[in-house]
Amino acid sequence: xxxxxxxxxxxxxxxxxxxxxxxxxxxxxxxxxxxxxxxxxxxxxxxxxxxxxxxxxxxxxxxxxxxxxxxxxxxxxxxxxxxxxxxxxxxxxxxxxx
Amino acid sequence: xxxxxxxxxxxxxxxxxxxxxxxxxxxxxxxxxxxxxxxxxxxxxxxxxxxxxxxxxxxxxxxxxxxxxxxxxxxxxxxxxxxxxxxxxxxxxxxxxxxxxxxxxxxxxxxxxxxxxxxxxxxxxxxxxxx
Numbered sequence: 699x700x701x702x703x704x705x706x707x708x709x710x711x712x713x714x715x716x717x718x719x720x721x722x723x724x725x726x727x728x729x730x731x732x733x734x735x736x737x738x739x740x741x742x743x744x745x746x747x748x749x750x751x752x753x754x755x756x757x758x759x760x761x762x763x764x765x766x767x768x769x770x771x772x773x774x775x776x777x778x779x780x781x782x783x784x785x786x787x788x789x790x791x792x793x794x795x796x
Numbered sequence: 797x798x799x800x801x802x803x804x805x806x807x808x809x810x811x812x813x814x815x816x817x818x819x820x821x822x823x824x825x826x827x828x829x830x831x832x833x834x835x836x837x838x839x840x841x842x843x844x845x846x847x848x849x850x851x852x853x854x855x856x857x858x859x860x861x862x863x864x865x866x867x868x869x870x871x872x873x874x875x876x877x878x879x880x881x882x883x884x885x886x887x888x889x890x891x892x893x894x895x896x897x898x899x900x901x902x903x904x905x906x907x908x909x910x911x912x913x914x915x916x917x918x919x920x921x922x923x924x925x926x927x
Contacts, residue, residue, distance in 0.1 A: 700826055700901060738897060745824040747897060778891040780828060782857065785841075785887055 700741065715740055715789055723748075726787045730756045733781065734792055744783030751776045817908050819855035826908075828853040828889055830900035838881055839888040843869035846879055857883030 708714060718737050725733040725746070735748035752775050759768040820826050829852075837847040838859060848864030864876040891897070 700821060700824065700905065701898075739824055739827070739901075741822075741824040743823060747824065747827065747891070776888075776890060777893055778895070778897075780824070780889040780891055782883075782886045782888070784884070 700739075712740075712742065715744075718789070718791065722792050724790045724792045725781070726790075727781075727785045728787055729785075731785075732756075733779075735779065738778075741783070744786040744789070746781045746783070746786070748779050748781060749777065751779045753779075813855075816855040817911070821905055821908050823855075825853065825855060825857050826904040827891075827897060827901050828857065828859070830904040831889070831891070831895070834892055834895070836892060837890040838886055839890070840881065841885045841887050846876075846881065848876075848879060851878075854883075857886050859883070859886065859889075 708717070715737075719739075721737060722734065723737045725735075725748070727733060732754045733748060733751055734754075735751035737746060738749050739747040752773055754771050754773050756769060756771045759770065760766070761768060820829060828850075831850045832852060833850065835847070835849050837845055838861070839845050845867045846861055846864050847866075848861035851860040851862050853859050859881045861879045861881070862877060864879045866874045866876050866879060868874075
């Protein structure tokens with residue numbers, strides 16, 4: 699069932715996510731979204747529960763005259779979020795800037 | 797495609813299908829099932845949002861909400877009495893601040909296990925513990 703006593707060895711890729719439980723993680727999602735939050739729970743579908751989440755949505759606009767690519771990102775904060783696994787692309791420790 | 801149980805039981809009770817119960821207890825959807833009766837916001841895949849009271853969530857994450865404020869992806873708002881969201885269209889579910897997650901999950905699992913042991917032993921009145 700969902701709540702199982704943890705094993706200590708890393709046997710499969712999902713075990714790597716287990717190592718990040720209760721840690722802050724970075725999640726890349728489909729549709730140019732990223733999440734940064736604390737991983738409280740996950741399952742085999744990569745459904746996840748994240749706490750203290752910051753969602754970043756990135757859009758690209760093309761300037762009509764200069765054809766420049768303008769990257770815009772919108773952020774919002776959500777205290778506790780259930781994420782459906784089929785939107786998840788990758789899970790990683792938080793990216794460090796600089 | 798599996799739709800939510802047509803004879804959906806009253807709030808707080810578990811779905812009857814054994815298959816659905818097994819699927820639920822092996823995934824995080826149990827947490828969403830435990831949100832029955834709470835007001836939450838569901839962010840859909842198409843960028844629309846639905847804020848309302850959870851009537852039920854099935855093993856496939858299909859959600860039924862009532863008294864919904866639905867905002868489409870253009871920002872237009874509508875009030876809806878009843879809304880059914882297919883599991884595939886769910887992107888996020890906002891969990892209310894005061895939900896104790898472990899407790900909610902454990903309660904849902906207990907409900908599933910209680911129904912299972914009750915069913916396999918046949919009908920017993922006031923069966924509180926198994927033999």
